Amino acid sequence: MDSNIIHETDEIGRILNVSLDRPVHLMVDYALNYAAMGIPVFPVHGVRAYQGGYICDCRQGVDCKSAGKHPVTRNGHKDASTDPVVISRWWAKPPISNIGIPTGSSSKLFVLDVDGPTGEEALEDLHAYYRARQGDHFDCGTETLQSTTGRGRHLYFNYREDRPFHGSASEIGSGLDIRADGNYVVAPPSLHRSGRRYSLVGASTPVLDPPDWLMYEILQRETGIFGHTEQPLRRSIGCNRGEAIMDGTRNIDLFKYGCGLVNSHPPDEVARRITEINAGQCVPPKDEKELGRS
Template identity: 25%
Template sequence: MTVLDHALDLALRGWPVFPANPAQKPDPFSKAPHLPKASAPGEKDGGHWLASADPGVIRGWWRRWPRALIGFPTGLRTQCVVIDLDPKDVPVEAMLAALTRFCGRLRYEDPETGEIVEPAFAFTQSGGLHLYFAWPTEAEFAEMERNLQRVGGIFKPTIGSPTDVFRRFLKAGEVGPELAHIDVRGEGGYVIAPPSVMVDGKAYSWAIPRGEILPPLPRRLRGVITGEFLTEAERQSRRAAARSQQRRGSSTEIADRRVKAAVDAAIGRALDMARTAAPGSRNRGVYDAAVWLGRIVRGGFLGRAEAESMLFANLPAGVPPTEPKIKHTISNGLDAPVPAFSPAELGPGRAA
């Protein structure tokens, strides 16, 4: 079978595909879609969003680009989430073994039938691995929402395409280097499907081909991706916040439970803002979070030392608490000349 035949086979099973550039890096268009770009950032009218399951369209693409790779969208359209293991520092076998140990197991065993479902495994052209799991069900998304509410996280009803998902745990020293360089391809992402071949002859190949049924993401891995699973430092920070909340709960200054809930939610949002700040805006993210906590401190609902401790425990990946600049950033944010938080902001009937 040719690459085109494999692309048509995927389409026959209801999964859209698109042609991608087989050039190797440093070509800036390596593995990029051979299709028009989106009309504007965030629009879904170009690139991999133009993937099709129409045999006529696919044949036309491969007549134009006969050496094209098979681009395979991930997420809702193909009902899968792909975990990408990129062996930059350690062998991919060591990465797979470490991921399996972390998760307990990658396969799924049906509790009623005993049937075992393995994830699909594909070797990448660079020596990495793609592991294919099922897109979460409605019940799984509901479980994610409950878990995130319990830990004070922000629920998003999707699985996106974050990179280096174990960075928080690596930074905390809770996992080894084998779990570095593990990315996710979910909604809005794509992978290259076997048996695509790069211009230099390096190819993608199946170790375990994708069947009709895929196992769900292991709960622990899903928790790392979504934020349901916390590092020990994050858990300690949340426990400290909970103790502070208990103390505040007995205070006449927060007699109104709705005010307490608003304060707790604001603290959670501020810590998430700091922890998830992207590269290039990490300092700004920490500063903005400190400004929010500063308002709560000046309102009398949180101690300054406690606010600093929370921020240091929730720094973005790649920002060590020993970095001289970060202490200055936190101090400036806490001292920013903005009004103190007041229960009056919640409107009539909500003040203590």
């Protein structure tokens, strides 16, 4: 794929910006637009109206636990294509499928999936931590192309094949998932089971390179540094030294500290240590319910 198509223009946002008034039957046109930009796509089950809400259009219907999000094709994201003939055939007949995009090396895109309020809080904690340490050099990364989801948002970034990595779920923070090699995302203007469409935020926004702090978080996880000892985590050092952990970074400090213990300590011991640090070092301490969510 020509990197100039995506990496140096606003072509994705310009072509695919979605209005809720656009007819759903044009979904194939959106799929073909992605393909024309070198982004492979594949069909994902859509949703249909049912008793005042929406359910999956697959055979499981109301019992489907992944409504509007799981692949139609046998091999899922591995079947993704840029061939207009194949794509037109996939979207030729009802029910109208949602659009899936494989992340990682095949699309040259990866996604930070921010899942609702929990993800937003974790992301803000990360921002606060790195902003305090990088000052004017801090780049939050939110200037890149984004789309709304059912209750959160997707942040799209350029994926570099010389720094490959796989996806992860809540490893850099609660409610923050990375979609990369081996993963996919549901793309605009697909219909979420909530009845809301996945929609791009800003038609002229380009896809940018990820900020350094995000790659640092991802690659430490990918290389297995986290979880092997108590003190490879730069944020857990403050916990170990007895330093104060201030509001704004408490969630991420405690989360990373716990990650450094899980492989070498039983769960009860991990919980005990985190509770002690919360009571003795967090300013102010998190309440028990809030601590449990961290």
